[in-house]
Amino acid sequence: MPRLSHSAVAKYLDCGQAYKLQYIERYREKTTTSALLFGSAIDAAFNALLIDLQKGVLKDALTYKEAFDKAWTYGEINRKKVYLPDTAIMGYAATDFDHDILHEDDVKFLGAKAQELVPTDFTELGLEGVIKKCAEYKKQKAHGRAFKDSENRFLNLANWCSLRRKGHLMVEQYFIDILPKIKRVVDVQVKIETDNEQGDSAIGFIDAILEWEDGTIFPIDHKTSARDYEADSVRTSQQLAFYGEMTGYEKAAFIVFYKGVVKNRTKICSVCKYDGSGARHKTCSSEVSGKRCGGEWVEVLKPSIRTQVIIDKVTQMSRDNIMNTFDQVNTAVRAQIFPHNYNSCVKPYGRCAFFNICHEGKYDDVEKT
Numbered sequence: 001m002p003r004l005s006h007s008a009v010a011k012y013l014d015c016g017q018a019y020k021l022q023y024i025e026r027y028r029e030k031t032t033t034s035a036l037l038f039g040s041a042i043d044a045a046f047n048a049l050l051i052d053l054q055k056g057v058l059k060d061a062l063t064y065k066e067a068f069d070k071a072w073t074y075g076e077i078n079r080k081k082v083y084l085p086d087t088a089i090m091g092y093a094a095t096d097f098d099h100d101i102l103h104e105d106d107v108k109f110l111g112a113k114a115q116e117l118v119p120t121d122f123t124e125l126g127l128e129g130v131i132k133k134c135a136e137y138k139k140q141k142a143h144g145r146a147f148k149d150s151e152n153r154f155l156n157l158a159n160w161c162s163l164r165r166k167g168h169l170m171v172e173q174y175f176i177d178i179l180p181k182i183k184r185v186v187d188v189q190v191k192i193e194t195d196n197e198q199g200d201s202a203i204g205f206i207d208a209i210l211e212w213e214d215g216t217i218f219p220i221d222h223k224t225s226a227r228d229y230e231a232d233s234v235r236t237s238q239q240l241a242f243y244g245e246m247t248g249y250e251k252a253a254f255i256v257f258y259k260g261v262v263k264n265r266t267k268i269c270s271v272c273k274y275d276g277s278g279a280r281h282k283t284c285s286s287e288v289s290g291k292r293c294g295g296e297w298v299e300v301l302k303p304s305i306r307t308q309v310i311i312d313k314v315t316q317m318s319r320d321n322i323m324n325t326f327d328q329v330n331t332a333v334r335a336q337i338f339p340h341n342y343n344s345c346v347k348p349y350g351r352c353a354f355f356n357i358c359h360e361g362k363y364d365d366v367e368k369t
């Protein structure tokens with residue numbers, strides 16, 4: 001009897017053959033993406049936070065940053081525990097690296113690593129230079145420059161440090177934006193399972209069920225994203241339709257954390273204290289008795305994360321649709337119908353993991369798990 005998760009159903013609908021290769025033949029791509037593992041590490045931190053909140057023993061942000069660090073240091077790739085900071089099997093997105101948010105510790109660490117891994121490019125650059133170099137590398141990588149193994153390791157470390165800081169900022173932002181709105185944690189990591197008449201099951205894990213500030217209770221899913229969520233994304237989400245149907249609540253919500261860090265740059269003149277934040281002038285542009293001040297700016301960064309809570313009704317129609325879809329996919333899987341959907345082979349963010357299997361008959365970039 002098939003036992004389908006929401007993501008398995010989504011995979012089947014995207015391409016029946018991809019479903020078969022992943023869930024039945026158990027092929028997985030040898031490499032993975034930072035988005036996936038970063039999302040799991042953030043989930044680990046937020047889970048720990050909500051469990052403590054439910055028990056009435058909430059600690060400070062540092063505790064949950066440590067929970068994040070733990071999951072972001074050793075992650076699971078294809079069922080194997082992997083040390084993440086410099087692994088070559090995790091691919092980063094161009095937007096992962098942000099030199100502005102690195103701490104002095106990171107810069108020192110990267111500086112030392114740079115001497116070890118990329119000596120020719122980094123001699124006498126100093127810490128500031130190392131940061132600039134990272135930004136430059138990032139651009140070159142986006143333009144297809146080929147890298148040596150050691151250079152790749154260095155670049156991965158820089159990306160890893162940057163995402164680590166983003167993770168910490170997200171935990172801090174949870175305390176600022178989200179916690180004040182939570183009246184009560186009803187449940188955390190809720191397993192849901194249902195069987196149809198044929199004995200097939202639909203299964204899932206809900207991040208949490210929360211009572212919101214206005215007294216409404218609903219299931220939520222935490223998301224980290226580089227792209228903006230649409231205002232109607234809850235209404236159109238099959239995942240939340242499933243959660244809504246299974247829990248019986250009228251509403252559901254996405255709590256979204258955007259990966260693009262907001263810098264909140266302030267520029268104050270060191271001479272006249274004029275606030276030139278947002279201005280592009282190299283030195284102070286304030287006029288004092290007809291003369292331009294010209295004082296040096298003191299720049300301070302207070303990075304923060306943009307969050308969005310999208311709460312909406314889960315319509316009866318979308319509940320019915322998702323349960324029907326589960327049944328249809330279960331039936332198709334039982335009948336072993338796995339159509340290729342060649343429209344899905346190339347996506348905006350890259351090729352399907354099984355591209356080389358379907359198009360070249362080659363299995364070298366996948367492994368069985």
Ligand code: SF4
Nearest residue numbers: 015018344345352358
């Ligand atoms: S390469 Fe195309 S046809 Fe093959 S599994 Fe992926 S999406 Fe389906």
Ligand SMILES: [Zn+2]
Nearest residue numbers: 269272284293
């Ligand atoms: Zn000034």
